[in-house]
Amino acid sequence: MPQTHRFKPLPLSSMTHAPELPKVQRLAQPHDAALSLLTDLHHSACVVAHQQDGLDQTMHLMMRAGVRMVFVSGVHGELIGMVTAEDIQGERPVLRASSQLVPHRELTVADVMVPVTQWDTVDLAAVRTARLGDIAETMHEHGLRYLLVTQQKQGKTMLRGMFSARRLEMAMNTTIEPDLHSRSFAELEMVLAH
Template sequence: MTSNYHPLPAQNLTGTVRIFQAPAPEHVVLESPALDVMTNFRQVNAAITAPNVAMELANAYMMQHGVRSLFVVNQDHTLIGLITASDILGEKPLRFIQERRVKHNEILVSDIMTPLNNLEAIAIEEVARAKVGDVVSSLRESGRQHALVIEKGVNDIPPTICGIFSLTQIEKQLGTTIIPTEVAKTFAEIEARLAAS
């Protein structure tokens, strides 16, 4: 340590002391602008990981940072995929273990991520005109937890992911639970089968 640094003065805590709490996410309604529920990467850093990171480490990072997805980028920060908590906690690792005969702790992010060519994104121009209800409808229809938002590239600059929608975040801001359409279809199928038997 150099002498350029000095201990900061501290004070004893007495009496009434409060803890600062960040404001709750802004309450929105389905008619609110979609931008109100988008995580904007111009304001917040995207959570990223590398393809050769152990899946368990990626999961620990997500839990530590309170996120449910990580962008998978290569050395030059080019997007190559996306890994979600559902990927890690779902059936993908078990299938991979059975197919490759590896141990759970040997699975890498690249083994179970959704590769770039299987990802979709909504154009920022569409988002700018959309309502929260449109985003909810898109997520329900796709049965996904997340939707990426992309900005067109200009000249030599490639397209850029500039935001993400998270179903969990939208539920918090709406103050309600959103049932995916896929689940509803499944229940309908179950009821149909029960009625037929």
Template sequence: MPYQTLPFHHFESAAGYFRPRQQLPEHVTEDDPATSVMTDLSQVTAYTTELATPISKALEMMVKRGVRMLLVRDADGHIVGLLTSRDIEGEKPKRILTKAGGAWEDLLVADIMTLKPKLEVLLMEDVSKARVGDIIATLRHVNRQHAMALDTDPQTGEPAVRGIFSLSQIGLQLGLDIDRSHHPTTYSDLEKAKTPK
């Protein structure tokens, strides 16, 4: 049977492109599995940046993507650190500029990111047995907005970041009334949102 040619059509000017999208449940409880609030990087594309990216561009990317954390990668695609909106908007840039001089516009991701040796990660083997409440307690214990989960990449057998937990995402899925404006969600925001008004 002969093969058929397919017709070509004009490309629509407003066309976008498909992106992988993980379907997290809209509502969870603190007793649901921790994975129900984890952004699973085996299902969605991770948002990353590079060492030489200006922090203004990194912040712009966070705002545009609606995230408050970027993985920092090297030229080989290995994770070398982490950048959060807290890093950019906190005291770190001011301290660096006071010490070294220069302007805010000159700061790069490499100047203010948290380097890999200082990062602590959760292991997927623990996460897979944990509940949402365990993740909240863990984040509260270390006073962080985010946590990463490390797994073994089945393709390479090497460790790889598999998932990301975000306090603001967890708050949304718990159905808490949290202001998702530019500042990171804090535990007091979670507690206030839980308290009946």
């Protein structure tokens, strides 16, 4: 007869008063391992909006989920972009609405998202040996609020995780400002190339 393992229930206790919620903020130093603040998508749920969702609907989704960035899926559920609260509440929708001559309320997430083809990513192999200061400097130099981390698996590029400038700023008690000189030069270079 095969041996079976018997499981047993754990003891429960009744609450006499409301427990306190845990404090999410974590303190970190620039020399700490980068992996310590990586949002690993293997262990965290992704918040996803559909490309045809309205901007107000997407902001409501972000507020309910407690996030400031969501990924965007296409018609068949494929990953096609990402959009931040700043993208939705900033000048991008106003410019898009005026250039397309459509009312703001008719804009969709697809109109203001950053498509996958414009993402700047870093490979997980580089992150494994990096420090938080390296991540902060990368985000500063490239003017990023989110740094997406990819991983090569079985010949495919997988989205593995991300770093949030806001989370790094809170943990390290610092500010990650974009390097306006290199960003302006890069934008000028793109204009001159076209």
